[in-house]
Amino acid sequence: MISKEIEKALNNQISLEGYASHLYLSMAAWCDRQGLEGCKSFLMDQSDEERFHMLKIYEYMSEVDGHARTPKIDQPPEDFKSVKSLFELLYEHEQKVTQSIHDLVDLAYSEKDYTTLNFLQWYVEEQREEEDMARSILDKINLIGDSPQSLYFIDIELEKISGDSSD
Numbered sequence: 001m002i003s004k005e006i007e008k009a010l011n012n013q014i015s016l017e018g019y020a021s022h023l024y025l026s027m028a029a030w031c032d033r034q035g036l037e038g039c040k041s042f043l044m045d046q047s048d049e050e051r052f053h054m055l056k057i058y059e060y061m062s063e064v065d066g067h068a069r070t071p072k073i074d075q076p077p078e079d080f081k082s083v084k085s086l087f088e089l090l091y092e093h094e095q096k097v098t099q100s101i102h103d104l105v106d107l108a109y110s111e112k113d114y115t116t117l118n119f120l121q122w123y124v125e126e127q128r129e130e131e132d133m134a135r136s137i138l139d140k141i142n143l144i145g146d147s148p149q150s151l152y153f154i155d156i157e158l159e160k161i162s163g164d165s166s167d
């Protein structure tokens with residue numbers, strides 16, 4: 001059993017993960033329109049991962065007799081100023097998700113809900129990895145710029161990352 005507060009916070013998390021999945025899908029579609037195939041496949045993979053993060057909470061709720069609510073998902077932006085601004089937005093969103101996970105950890109801790117605390121550890125680690133990845137992509141873009149030539153190399157790099165993570 002989980003408390004109503006924890007249930008509400010987990011539902012909020014479902015909504016954030018669902019929005020992230022939608023946002024990254026929209027980003028992938030934008031990259032596709034720019035001819036950036038590597039960025040597109042990286043973002044498609046990220047979108048799938050976010051859906052998995054969302055479904056994992058549904059599963060947990062089912063195991064602890066909670067009520068997972070299927071969220072209304074806001075329309076994400078469809079146009080981005082540049083590849084750099086797209087990844088800045090992605091990084092910002094990941095930081096928001098991290099904050100929300102940490103708030104959930106605080107809540108579970110204050111309620112002595114050790115089962116939920118244990119469940120959340122996976123997300124704490126996942127967020128560390130995702131923020132690190134987003135930061136290192138932005139570092140690369142800042143290093144070599146986002147001129148058409150630089151984008152060609154960024155695109156190859158991201159194609160490699162998405163290939164590696166699907167192994």
Ligand code: FEO
Nearest residue numbers: 017050053097130
């Ligand atoms: Fe599931 Fe990237 O937050």
